[in-house]
Amino acid sequence: MINFSFSEEQEYFRKMLKDFAREELLPNYTKWDREKVFPKHLWKKLAGLGVNGLRVPVEYGGSGADCVTTGIAAEEIGRGDFNLTYAVMLNALIAEILTNHASGEIKQEWLPHLANGEKVFGIALTEPAAGTDAGGIKSTAVHKGNKYILNGEKSGISVATVADAFVVFAKTAPELGNRGVSAFLIPADLPGVECSGYEDLGNIAISRGSVYFNDVEVPEEYLIGTENKGFATVMNGFDLSRLLIGLQCIGAASQSIDETIEHVKMRHSFGKPLATYQAVSFSLVTHYTQLELVKWQAYRGLWLRDQGLKHSKEASSVKWLGPKYSQEAIHECILLNGHYAYTKEMPHEQRLRDVIGLEIGDGTAQANQIVIAKEIIGKEYRSC
Ligand SMILES: Cc1cc2nc3c(=O)[nH]c(=O)nc-3n(C[C@H](O)[C@H](O)[C@H](O)COP(=O)(O)OP(=O)(O)OC[C@H]3O[C@@H](n4cnc5c(N)ncnc54)[C@H](O)[C@@H]3O)c2cc1C
Structure with missing residues (x-):
């Protein structure tokens, strides 16, 4: 069925x-x-x-x-x-x-x-020298008595300047590489935690920035899951966020398409509504269709997750193509609305800037293609 x-x-x-x-x-x-x-x-x-x-x-x-x-x-x-x-x-x-x-x-x-x-909660994985290669993080959490001492710098973190707490990844056994990473819940007001914001292209309201940890004393109850199993236990959550990111981008792009459909019905050139020219309507159809395809792949991935079935490659395909098709659709909407859409009076330019951020955040196109390749071609041919 x-x-x-x-x-x-x-x-x-x-x-x-x-x-x-x-x-x-x-x-x-x-x-x-x-x-x-x-x-x-x-x-x-x-x-x-x-x-x-x-x-x-x-x-x-x-x-x-x-x-x-x-x-x-x-x-x-x-x-x-x-x-x-x-x-x-x-x-x-x-x-x-x-x-x-x-x-x-x-x-x-x-x-x-x-x-x-x-x-408000943030998640702090990325570091200045480790993004796609998340196993290369340098932050450390050293177990001392009933505390961990956390040191390191996280970069590119969403909600950095407004968060009350972060889920932070740090190495508890650096010699084990990505098998020596643990996750912690770190309240932002612990002594030694500092945050600074960025001047970003988009996602401005989300206050992305860096978070610094200087000899932060973390009570051991704030360890999430088992020590050194941070990646193994927690990373599965990214299959969910990747599917949701696809849908949030598609929501933004669909809104731009709906607004643009109204515009091309009203606006005339050479005595006819823009919508009557196939160069205009087919372009909207192309972007609408691409968004629909990824949207249903996203709901399929979410459904698989609800059933407890594997869905990593579905999540990665949505994370790769959802933001990409969305920014392409919004870009086209700007062109179809003409010069006025190039001003900040219309929301399309902001949607474009906002969506581009999530072509990078939570894994780039290449990072997601690596996941898919690993699954359909085989782990032993994993790209390096
Ligand atoms: C809007 C936004 C929000 C974010 N929010 C968060 C957050 O809340 N928490 C958090 O921890 N991080 C966050 N990030 C950071 C984000 O996860 C990283 O930027 C991302 O993982 C890429 O890492 P990087 O920037 O270091 O790029 P790099 O890893 O240096 O990659 C640079 C380029 O090289 C490519 N590349 C790298 N390795 C390979 C390879 N093996 N094969 C092919 N190509 C490769 C990448 O695809 C990319 O195009 C956010 C970023 C943005 C833009």
Whole structure:
């Protein structure tokens, strides 16, 4: 049996978020970018709609929703405000990591705040000399008595300057390479933690930056999962974030396409609406079709995850092509809207800048192609 329909509950949730995105997010999407403000009040409002805690179990204040439902949220919020999709994607990733691997105390203390939007969480893996090659991180956490002493520098971290806590990866056994990495929950106000923001091309409201750890004393209960198993236990979460990133980009691009369809129906050249020229309509059709194909691959990947089935290559294909096709679609929308879309009066230029960021964040095209190659060709032919 094969069934592509969403449940009644999922359709209701989609409609509710679609209305919210149109009425409350879209009108101010460009404002937060211009003012360089992280709209915490909207982050909390989304929590009130159940968005921030979708992957948090009910006992910790979340809704315990499935991955497909979480994907619906990423797509619909992406239509209104791309940057607020981090409340879906980043929170889902961190909620799963904490739920599946953190101690009972950490779950009790932090998950309810993640779900109710009071606290913002980041994930800190990348370093100045280690991005795609994540096993090359240099940060260390040395076990001393009942504490770990954390030192290192993380770069390119989303929500760096507004987060209340980070899931941080550091080497607890540097001699074991990527088999010696552990994950920790690090409150941002621990002594020795410092953050600084970047002047980014896009995702401005998300306040990306660097996080520094100088002799940070971390209570050992803040270790997530087993020591030295940080990559093995926690990395599976990226298969979820990659699928959600695809959908949030597709949401943003679909909104640009819908707005552009309205424009080409209204705007005339040589006495006829632009929409009557096949060079215009076929271009929109091409981008719409590419987005539809990746969208359904994303929902298939989320469904596989909900069934407990393998979905790494599906997640990587969505992470590779979702942001790529989305930025190509938005670029075309700018051209079809003419010179006015080149101004900051229209949202397309910001959507383009925002989406490009996630062609890099959470793994580049090549990083994802490496995952797919490993699976379909074989580990022994893994590219180096
Ligand atoms: C918007 C945004 C948000 C981000 N948020 C976070 C975050 O929250 N937390 C976090 O930890 N990090 C975050 N990052 C960092 C991101 O994950 C890294 O930038 C990414 O993994 C790539 O690493 P790098 O920048 O060091 O590039 P590099 O690894 O130096 O790669 C540079 C180029 O070389 C290519 N390349 C590298 N190795 C290979 C290879 N073996 N084969 C072929 N090509 C290769 C890459 O694909 C890329 O094109 C974010 C980045 C952005 C842009």
